[in-house]
Amino acid sequence: VEIHGANHYLIHQFVSRHYNRRQDEWSKPYKYPLAVVDEVLNTVRKFADKDFIVGYRFSPEDPEEDGIKMEQTKELLGYLSSKPLDYLHASLMDIHSKTREGKYEGKTRIELIREWIDDKIPLVGIGSIFNADEALDALNTGVQFIALGRExxxxxxxxxxxxxxxxxxxxxxxxxxxxxxxxxxxxxxxxxxxxxx
Ligand SMILES: Cc1cc2nc3c(=O)[nH]c(=O)nc-3n(C[C@H](O)[C@H](O)[C@H](O)COP(=O)(O)O)c2cc1C
Structure with missing residues (x-):
């Protein structure tokens, strides 16, 4: 099971301040994603075989001005890395893409993400891998796995x-x-x- 916390779907909408305008306890950006993670992991522990794996996919940076920034992703990854998840998956259109703005502007997102996860959980990278050389370049960013969409x-x-x-x-x-x-x-x-x- 991959918990889909990316690409503007429901979980993403709780994390991003652009969408999350709530005034209640769910206004806290990580409360909902972490509640989903706990619920899924508890259910898996209860009902699934030992080799059943659970990952979490996230979008590291939003285009919207008040959307998710890399600074916030660092925080989210801090929480996620402490969970017994089997992998994390950074949703990117180009695995080598650079941070758009803020403190980490110009730095390669996947490298920052790797640094922040610090090998606590395997990382999946994705984005614009269309041939064998690009697959190698992608693995050379240090991610443990690559995923393929269009290719x-x-x-x-x-x-x-x-x-x-x-x-x-x-x-x-x-x-x-x-x-x-x-x-x-x-x-x-x-x-x-x-x-x-
Ligand atoms: C036909 C198609 C449908 C997709 N649908 C979704 C989707 O429903 N949800 C999602 O999060 N990403 C979706 N994506 C994005 C991919 O998961 C992936 O992140 C993106 O295409 C970048 O990887 P790539 O360069 O290997 O294609 C879709 C991509 C393609 C090509």
Whole structure:
């Protein structure tokens, strides 16, 4: 189970002051995410097998002026790192992206996040990894795992091709002339064709 604390979904809306305008006890930005984490972990402890893993995905920095900043993410990670979670997952569109503003402006987000988690919990990185070299560059940021979004849709055999040394066969770009190329369901193919990619 991955608890989805990222990308402007419900948990994110409690963490971000841009959304959380509450006046009650839930106005505290970390109360809701930590309550969800505790509830999920308790349920897993009670009902799941020992090897059942639970992660937490977070968005480190918001575009909104009063949204989440890296300073706040440092605080959140302090709380999350003390929980018996199996991994943390930083939601980024580019794993090498830099902090937009504030005290950490210009610093690579994933490196800050790694430093703050301090190897207490494995970290998953994601964002704009489309070929084997980019996967290596991403792992060289020091994250324990990388996740793939668009690339695994463009080429579902990405991992097998790397394992088999066929990195030159990896399909790294969307080809609008080849509806058969990516094995995408028609509606998703249309989304890519409309420029989602
Ligand atoms: C078709 C598609 C749908 C996505 N849907 C979601 C979503 O529902 N929730 C979410 O948090 N992220 C969603 N994402 C974002 C991905 O989880 C990922 O963070 C992002 O695409 C960056 O990784 P990538 O460069 O490997 O694609 C989606 C991405 C794609 C391509």
């Amino acid at each position: 695994i849709l463009l080429d579902a055999e990405f991992i097998e091709k790397i394992k088999e040394g066929r990195t030159e066969d990896i399909i790294s770009y969307f080809d609008p002339t080849r509806e058969d190329n990516h094995n995408l369901p028609p509606n998703l193919w249309k989304q890519f064709d409309n420029g989602f990619y």
